[in-house]
Amino acid sequence: MITTIDPGEVAKFEAMAAEWWDPSGKFKPLHQMNPCRLHYITSQISAEFDRNLTQPLPFAGLRILDIGCGGGLLSEPMARLGAEVVGADAAPRNIPVAQLHAEQSGLTIDYRNTTAEALAEAGEQFDVVLNMEVVEHVADPLAYLTACQTLLKPGGLMICSTLNRNAKSFAMAIVGAEWVMRWLPKGTHDWAKFITPDELYELIRRAGLDPVDRKGMVFNPVSWNWSLSARDLSVNYVTASVKR
Template identity: 45%
Template structure:
C-alpha cells in the first residue's frame, strides 16, 4: 500500500473551503476569449484536443464522424464551468460534470442550456461518489488533485468509478523546481496569467506518485505527456516534456 505522505509532502494543509472560494471568484471570466484568462483558454483547447485523441484511440472511434463518442459515459471531476464537458457532449458522449463550487455549476448549466448541449451537472464533491454504483468509461480529473487535501482518496475514487476497460485522464502540475519557476513565479507573479496564490507548489504531484497508486489499484499507466508553450509562435503544443505540467493516461483492465 502506498504511503499517503509520498503523494504530497505538504508544509501546510489545504483549506478546502478557501480553494473553492478561490475559483468562485474566477468562474465568470473563464470563457472570455479576449479576457485575462485567454492564455489559459488556449492551454485548455490544446489539452482538450489531446484528450479527444486519447479517447478516440482508446475506444477506436473516428473523430471525423459527427458524434464519434456516442454511447461513452464520461465523468469530469472538478468540471469548473464545463470547458471540457460541452465539447465532449457535443460529440455524442453522455457527460456528467461535478464540481465543489455551486457557482461554477450554475454558470456551466446556464451555458449548456443556452447552446442546447446536454450535460448533467452536479454540485458535489468527489467524495459523494464513494460506493456509488454508476461506472464511467472515461473519467477526467484535470487541475484538481493539486487543490485537494486527500489526494490518495481522490485517486481511489477515480479508480473505483472507472468501468473495466475504461480510460482515466489525470492532468496536474509536476512538483519540480522548473514548475515552481514557470507555473507560479512566471504565470502568477510575472505574466499574470493566473491570480497570485492560485497554486501552492508543495501540493503539486509527480506523475510517478500517481502511477504508483494507480498500479496498486490495478490500473495500468499508458502514457504521460506534457503541454508546453512556444513563445515564438504564441501557441501551446503537446510534448514529451513533463517537468511543468502533464496529462497522465491510465486504463482499467477488463
Template identity: 50%
Template sequence: MALNSTDFVSDDTSPSGQASGFSIDEDEVARFSALAAKWWDVKGEFAPLHKFNPTRVKFIRETCVEHFGLDARARAPFQALRLLDVGCGGGLLSEPMARMGFHVTGLDASAKNIGTARAHAAESGLDIRYLNATVEQLAQSGEVLYDVVLTMEVIEHVADPDAFLKTCASLVKPGGVLFCATLNRTLKAHALAIIGAEYILRWLPAGTHDWKKFLRPEEIATFLADTPLQAEPPVGVSYNPLTGHWSLSGDTSVNYMVVARYPASAAF
C-alpha cells in the same frame, strides 16, 4: 442510486456554498467560487485554460478513438459512451466533450461553478448533467460507472490527492480510461507556473497554485498502483511563447498528462 442534477446542490447563500468530502480543500474551492462568473471570459483569469483547451481536447479525443476502436473521421464518435468531468469548473472541457457525442456528467464542489456551467450549457443548447457534489459523494451514491473519467488540472487543488485519485479511478468501468493532468513539482514548474504565470505575466491570480501540492508523475503512478488501472508514461504539454500556442511534448517538467487504462478483465 445514481444522482440527478438536483442532488447535493448547495445553496449559494449557505455558509460554505459547496459540497463536502475528505478531498475538499475549502480554501481552494472558495478561491475558484469567487471567480465562477469569469470562466467563459477568454481574456479573463481563465484565459490560459482557453488557450490550453484545444491541445487537451485533441489529446483526449485521439486517445479515446484509439482506446475504444472508433472511427476518427466521425464528427461525434462517442455517442455510446459516458464521460465524467471531475472538477469541471464552468464547463470548459465538458462542453467540447458533449459536442463530440459523449454523455457528459460534470462534477464540481463549488455551487457557483456549477451554476455558471449550467447557464452556459443552456445558452449553447447542450444537454450536460451537472452536479454540485464531490467525487466521494458520487462514488458513494451507487453511480453507474463511466467509460471515461477526466480529472484535469484538479488534483493539485485537493486535500488528499491519493484518496482523490483512487476515488476517481473507482468510477471507471472495466475497459474504460482515466485522464489526469497536473503540474510537476520541479523548480522549473515553480519558476514558470507560479512566479512567471501568476506574478510576472499575471496570467492567473496570485496564489492560484501552491508548489508544494504539485505532483511528480511517479506519485500519480503510485496512487494508481493499488487500482486495476494501468498508468502509462506521462505526456508533456509545453507552451511556445513565440507562437502563443500549447502542444504535446516530451517535456514533463511543468505540465503533463497521464492516461490510465482499465483492462476489461480486471476488477477492484
C-alpha cells in the same frame, strides 16, 4: 462521508466562477491550453474505445465524467462529440455558470455540485473520467484518485493532468503565470502540492489503475501556443490510465 475536498482551494475557484468563459480573463491560460488538452483527450478516448473521430458523434454511447468541470470548457466539447456527460464540481458557483453556457450553446449536460467521493458512494459508473488540473488541489491525492478509479467501469479510461514539482514549474506556473503575467490571482497554486510524473504514476497504480501513457503539455512563448511532447514533462503534463 469522507471527502478529499480542500475548502480553501474550492474558495479560490468560487471567487473566479463568473470568468470561466472569458478568454481574456482569469482562465486565459486554460483557454489557451484547451486545444492541446482536447487533442490528447480525444486521441486517447478514440484509441481506447476504437472510435473514428472523422465520423459524426464519435463518442455516442460513452458516459463521460468531467470532475472539477469548472465552467464546462471540456464538458461541452465531449457533449458535441456525442458523449453523455456529467460535469461535477465542488464549487457551487461554477455550476450555474456551466449550466447557462451549455443552455446557450444548445447542449444537454448533467452538471452537478458534488464530489468524486459522493458520486462513487452513489454507485455512479463511467467509461471515461476526465480529471484535469484537479489532483494538485485536493487534500488527499491517493484517496481522490481511488474514488476516480471506483467511478470507472472495467476497461474504463482516466485522463489526469497536473503540474510537475521542480524549479521550472515554480518559475513558470507561479512566478510567471501568477506574479508576472497575472493570468491567475496570486495563491491559485500551491507549489508544494505539485506532483512529479513518477509520483503520479505511483499514486495511480496504488489507486488500482494501470498507467499507459504520459505526455508533456508545453507552452511556446514565441508562437504563443501549446503542444504535446513525449519528452518534456517539466511543467504541465497529462497521463492516461485504464481500469483492467
